[in-house]
Amino acid sequence: MQPVVSVIVPVYNGEQYLSKCIESIISQTFSDLEVIIVNDGSTDKSGKIADYYASKDDRIKVIHKEFGGVSSARNMGLGVAKGEYIGFVDGDDYIDRHMYETLYQLCNDYQSEIAICNLGREIDNRLLNNEKETTTVLEMNRKTALNELFKGELYRFSLCNKLFHYKCFKNIQFPYGRIHEDLSTTYKLFANATKITFINYTGYIYVKRPNSILTTRYDVQRLDAFKGWQEIINFMVLNYPQLSTQVYTCYFYNCVDHIFYILHQVEDKNHKRTYLHAIRLYMREHFKQIHKKTVLEFQYKLLFMMFKYNISLLIFVEKIRAKQRLLNTEG
Numbered sequence: 001m002q003p004v005v006s007v008i009v010p011v012y013n014g015e016q017y018l019s020k021c022i023e024s025i026i027s028q029t030f031s032d033l034e035v036i037i038v039n040d041g042s043t044d045k046s047g048k049i050a051d052y053y054a055s056k057d058d059r060i061k062v063i064h065k066e067f068g069g070v071s072s073a074r075n076m077g078l079g080v081a082k083g084e085y086i087g088f089v090d091g092d093d094y095i096d097r098h099m100y101e102t103l104y105q106l107c108n109d110y111q112s113e114i115a116i117c118n119l120g121r122e123i124d125n126r127l128l129n130n131e132k133e134t135t136t137v138l139e140m141n142r143k144t145a146l147n148e149l150f151k152g153e154l155y156r157f158s159l160c161n162k163l164f165h166y167k168c169f170k171n172i173q174f175p176y177g178r179i180h181e182d183l184s185t186t187y188k189l190f191a192n193a194t195k196i197t198f199i200n201y202t203g204y205i206y207v208k209r210p211n212s213i214l215t216t217r218y219d220v221q222r223l224d225a226f227k228g229w230q231e232i233i234n235f236m237v238l239n240y241p242q243l244s245t246q247v248y249t250c251y252f253y254n255c256v257d258h259i260f261y262i263l264h265q266v267e268d269k270n271h272k273r274t275y276l277h278a279i280r281l282y283m284r285e286h287f288k289q290i291h292k293k294t295v296l297e298f299q300y301k302l303l304f305m306m307f308k309y310n311i312s313l314l315i316f317v318e319k320i321r322a323k324q325r326l327l328n329t330e331g
Helices: 015-026 046-056 070-080 099-110 142-151 186-191 220-239 241-265 269-293 298-309 311-330
Strands: 005-011 033-040 060-065 085-088 114-123 126-128 137-141 162-165 195-207
Touching: 005 015, 005 046, 005 070, 005 099, 015 033, 015 046, 033 046, 033 070, 046 060, 060 070, 085 099, 099 114, 099 137, 099 162, 099 195, 137 142, 142 186, 142 195, 142 241, 186 220, 220 241, 220 269, 241 269, 241 298, 241 311, 269 298, 269 311, 298 311
Parallel strands: 005 033, 005 085, 033 060, 114 195
Antiparallel strands: 085 162, 114 126, 114 162, 137 195
């Protein structure tokens, strides 16, 4: 009998978190699912932990492969998934026991190809979420859902707080060899759906760890995001020009995030300049549209102008600000 939901779990050296992750999936109130654990070349005990759970629960399948990155692992999971719906859980996170029941019910009740819930965060064993007192459901067509995706207020590009009908993946794979693979993929899945439903219930818990991609020091691999954004802008301007203001605004603030990460995290002066110049090169063809399409506060306009015309001045100004912040803290 075919499972209704396939849950793909990419794992790389996650022995500390993997048991909690798997337990949260197999204890779901929605039980008609398969769990595909892709052990992506782990050198710790992750593979053994996955095999142990597979021996106890026949809904679990384990694939052991050489390291290829998250995109490679997810693509391999998609290749063997049998469910009508596809979900993703990272091996170091966990989910509320009602998540897949809630998301599947949304798809079923509202004839949606994608269902979305809130994403909570756990920092230092403390759970943070944005759940409101009353539960509300928002039904959206494709264009409205894409607009909300780029606004980033209800939900963002993360795949893991979403459930997708398998047809959304027609002609779509994750970009091999890149990080920020969600950014490069989620908008395409939305474009393949007719209807998307959101519920303000926190189902997925992202665990912030000291060695995660988003908390480690900035390095050249983080620039993969701009390859994704180049594809996003080309796709959205061609197919959804009416959303270009939202797309360029989202793009600009994404650039700002990267610029501040580089200014504050990269200590090597040559690396700092190299990364900033690389971002400016990616942004160059979009400067005119950013200026035309986005409404920016004064501080961001100033940042934009310095970044566009004088990176050395930007670095100098931020260095002065950092010293001032330090003096204020010590005072």
